[in-house]
Amino acid sequence: AQSVTQLGSHVSVSEGALVLLRCNYSSSVPPYLFWYVQYPNQGLQLLLKYTSAATLVKGINGFEAEFKKSETSFHLTKPSAHMSDAAEYFCAVSDPGTGFQKLVFGTGTRLLVSP
Amino acid sequence: DVKVTQSSRYLVKRTGEKVFLECVQDMDHENMFWYRQDPGLGLRLIYFSYDVKMKEKGDIPEGYSVSREKKERFSLILESASTNQTSMYLCASSPPDRAGQPQHFGDGTRLSIL
DSSP: OOEEEOSOSEEEEETTSOEEEOOEEEOSSOOOEEEEEEOTTSOEEEEEEEOSSOSEEEOGGGOEEEEEGGGTEEEEEESSOOGGGOEEEEEEEEEGGGTTOEEEEOOOEEEEEEO | OOOEEESOSEEEEOTTOOEEEEEEESSOOSEEEEEEEETTTEEEEEEEESSTTOOEEOSOOTTEEEEEEETTEEEEEESSOOGGGOEEEEEEEEOSSOTTOOOEEOOOEEEEEO
16 A cells, blocks of 8 residues: 655744755555645645656745655755745655555645744 | 635534535546545545546545535535544545546635534
C-alpha cells in the first residue's frame, strides 16, 4: 500500500527565510506526487505535481519540489518565505492500485511565518 | 477553472439525525471523492465514485453512505449522525483514466454534531 510521511507537523520560519517541507513516500511503482496547500477555512489548492517528466518541478507562488527516487523523497521548498505562505501543506501520492485515481495524503505540515 | 461547490460551509446537527452533504462539480469529471479531515490525521477517504451510480468504499466508510444519480453531483449521507462524525468534510473531483491528474477540491463543510 502506498503511504506518505511528512516530517514535522509544524514548521516555523521567519519572513525571508528558506522554506523546506519534507515528504517521503512509499510506492511499488514509479509514483505521481502532488503538493497541495490549504489556507484557513478553505479547501485544498494544487501547488505542483510530479508526473515523471522533469525531476525538479516548479509550482505556483514560487514553490518548487524535487523528486529524488533514491531517497523516495519529494521535498517542497521556497527560497524566501512570505507572510502569505502561512498555511497547511499536504503531500500526496497516486495509488496505482486504483489506476492512479485515488490519492493517499500525508498528515500535513502547518507552516508558520513570523515577521 | 474547475469549480467544486459544497452546499454548506458550516452545518450543525444533532445526534441521530440523517445528514446530507452535497457536492457539485462543473467540469464533467467522472471521478468524485469524499474525505474527512481531522487535526493530525490529514485527509482520509470515505467513499469515491468513478461513474454515475458507481461507488467504492474508501478507508473509513463506516457510518456513511453516498449517492451519485447525476454525473455532476455526489452526496454524502450520515445515516444516523454521531458526535465522532464532527469534522471537516471535503469533496473533490478529477478526470478519469489519466495518471497524474490532480484532484480539485471544494471549500469544505465544517460539520458539528451536538
